[in-house]
Amino acid sequence: MPSVPALSGWAAQPECPQPRSTGQACGPSMGGLTGSAAWPQPRVLCIPAPPQKSRKGTGMAYLIVFHVIFVLFVWTYWKSVFTLPLQPDKKFHMSYADKERYENEERPEVQRQILVEIARKLPVYTRTGNGAIRFCDRCQLIKPDRCHHCSVCAMCVLKMDHHCPWVNNCVGFSNYKFFLLFLMYSLLYCMYIAATVFKYVIKYWTDELTNGRSKFHVLFLLFVALMFFLSLMFLFGYHCWLVSRNRSTLEAFSAPVFQNGPDKNGFNLGFVKNLQQVFGEEKKLWLLPICAALPGCPYTWRRKGDVPLLPGAARSGASPQPRIPLPRWSSRAGLKCLDAASGP
Numbered sequence: 001m002p003s004v005p006a007l008s009g010w011a012a013q014p015e016c017p018q019p020r021s022t023g024q025a026c027g028p029s030m031g032g033l034t035g036s037a038a039w040p041q042p043r044v045l046c047i048p049a050p051p052q053k054s055r056k057g058t059g060m061a062y063l064i065v066f067h068v069i070f071v072l073f074v075w076t077y078w079k080s081v082f083t084l085p086l087q088p089d090k091k092f093h094m095s096y097a098d099k100e101r102y103e104n105e106e107r108p109e110v111q112r113q114i115l116v117e118i119a120r121k122l123p124v125y126t127r128t129g130n131g132a133i134r135f136c137d138r139c140q141l142i143k144p145d146r147c148h149h150c151s152v153c154a155m156c157v158l159k160m161d162h163h164c165p166w167v168n169n170c171v172g173f174s175n176y177k178f179f180l181l182f183l184m185y186s187l188l189y190c191m192y193i194a195a196t197v198f199k200y201v202i203k204y205w206t207d208e209l210t211n212g213r214s215k216f217h218v219l220f221l222l223f224v225a226l227m228f229f230l231s232l233m234f235l236f237g238y239h240c241w242l243v244s245r246n247r248s249t250l251e252a253f254s255a256p257v258f259q260n261g262p263d264k265n266g267f268n269l270g271f272v273k274n275l276q277q278v279f280g281e282e283k284k285l286w287l288l289p290i291c292a293a294l295p296g297c298p299y300t301w302r303r304k305g306d307v308p309l310l311p312g313a314a315r316s317g318a319s320p321q322p323r324i325p326l327p328r329w330s331s332r333a334g335l336k337c338l339d340a341a342s343g344p
């Protein structure tokens with residue numbers, strides 16, 4: 001199998017450079033929302049009931065399930081927020097000499113040719129709508145496939161999906177799994193709250209319970225849980241559809257352009273492989289916000305053709321799905337690309 005060294009290089013980002021003003025407002029509101037549900041819910045589940053053993057046991061079971069979901073919800077949210085987006089490897093950046101040559105050239109067609117020459121050494125398969133090499137003039141790099149510049153983070157992000165103000169982070173290659181799990185556990189959290197308080201709403205409605213303060217908690221919980229459940233349901237459903245077709249949100253709006261033109265299914269490898277590209281190959285880890293399963297999962301490659309756009313990037317006898325070593329990373333506090341650019 002031919003090696004694909006160029007894409008095996010991923011740059012670590014030691015610190016998050018972007019301003020976080022948008023999410024600074026969302027963080028507390030999200031925390032407040034979580035707390036507003038997390039505090040009254042156990043109280044609601046312990047609403048005064050006749051001291052029967054069976055009811056006590058049921059209440060305890062409710063509380064245990066509630067806290068398991070709550071921990072997963074907070075854990076995935078934390079990982080979505082504090083996992084740094086990954087930038088392209090250094091080899092995608094222009095060298096000093098190339099940069100000087102590019103900037104001193106005033107003729108656009110010659111500039112394009114310079115980019116083509118640089119990109120010959122790189123495994124880039126997608127182009128702009130007019131057939132040019134995808135180049136970020138702010139980061140001064142050739143964009144790898146599926147990489148986009150985020151104006152909020154002020155950097156190019158690998159497999160960028162979108163910049164999410166709710167997690168105050170770019171959702172992309174490094175944290176897309178965590179983001180999806182966050183949506184899923186948020187849904188589950190809201191659904192569980194709504195389901196467990198609903199019978200108490202009925203009891204208040206029929207005057208079986210008379211505690212006025214608990215009545216407010218119950219109604220508030222039901223309202224907030226249903227409101228968020230409905231809005232998250234559509235978002236989660238949309239992302240499930242995207243994952244099943246191996247598309248990012250940006251690619252859903254604008255199909256990636258290949259040698260033969262735009263192809264919205266250019267990265268579609270089939271349902272199972274598409275899932276593996278996001279969740280990893282270890283199925284037992286799919287529902288946990290850890291990324292141990294991700295290394296080795298190719299994500300940029302097409303199923304169809306697999307023909308390089310540029311003659312210099314040709315890979316004779318290439319397998320349709322070469323395996324690309326991917327980085328292992330930790331949290332925002334110490335994100336390290338342990339493996340990434342270790343290739344030649």
Ligand SMILES: [Zn+2]
Nearest residue numbers: 136139149156
């Ligand atoms: Zn950029």
Ligand SMILES: [Zn+2]
Nearest residue numbers: 150153163170
């Ligand atoms: Zn961003």
